[in-house]
Every structure is written in structure tokens, then in C-alpha cells.
Amino acid sequence: MARRQNKYQRAASQPPRDVTRLAHGGARTEVRGGQEWFVREITAARAEKAYRCPYCEVPIESGQAHLVVWSAEHLFGDEAAVRDRRHVHTHCWRLR
Numbered sequence: 001m002a003r004r005q006n007k008y009q010r011a012a013s014q015p016p017r018d019v020t021r022l023a024h025g026g027a028r029t030e031v032r033g034g035q036e037w038f039v040r041e042i043t044a045a046r047a048e049k050a051y052r053c054p055y056c057e058v059p060i061e062s063g064q065a066h067l068v069v070w071s072a073e074h075l076f077g078d079e080a081a082v083r084d085r086r087h088v089h090t091h092c093w094r095l096r
Contacts, residue, residue: 029072032096036072038081039093041065051087055096060087067093 005013027038044065051060060066067088074081 027068037069038072040068041090042068042087053089053092054086055088055092058089060089066090069093 027040030037030039042065044063047060047062047064047066050062051066052058053060053066067090068085069088070085071081074084
């Protein structure tokens, strides 16, 4: 009778997972207007500060779920892209 694999053996036998999201703070990538963006969801529980959405100019109140977006193709590199990140309403991002 064959022994069952433990979780470590199963993990070693599977193809490696995509670690892109881990490398960028849990963000996924999306293409909008021909440009690639990193998009990270902020839950209501983690939304501790108020921001103003750059698309509709309406405040994003603390405690309101929203997105943080930054360019994956910033001309001046990753550090500049993170500095230029924006907090946006989920709805506004989808409409953009």
C-alpha cells in the first residue's frame, strides 16, 4: 500500500506558484488604456485614512473599501511609481 503524501511532498511535486502578487504587496496587475498598473484592494477594516479619489474628486472616507493603484511601467522606476500611487473608488477604477 502506498503512503499518502504529506503537505510538503505535495507542495514539492506541484509547479511553483506565481509570486508576483507577493512581490508587490499583494497587488494584481491590470492593463488600462494600454498601460500596465498594479492594483491592490483595501478592505474597509484596513482603510484607516481618508483620501480623495482622483477620478471623481469625491472623498474616500476612512472605513470605506477602495483600491490603491500605481504604474507598473513608471518612467522613473518602481520607487517613483510607489510614491505616485493613488487611492481610488473601486467603481471609478472600473469605469476608467
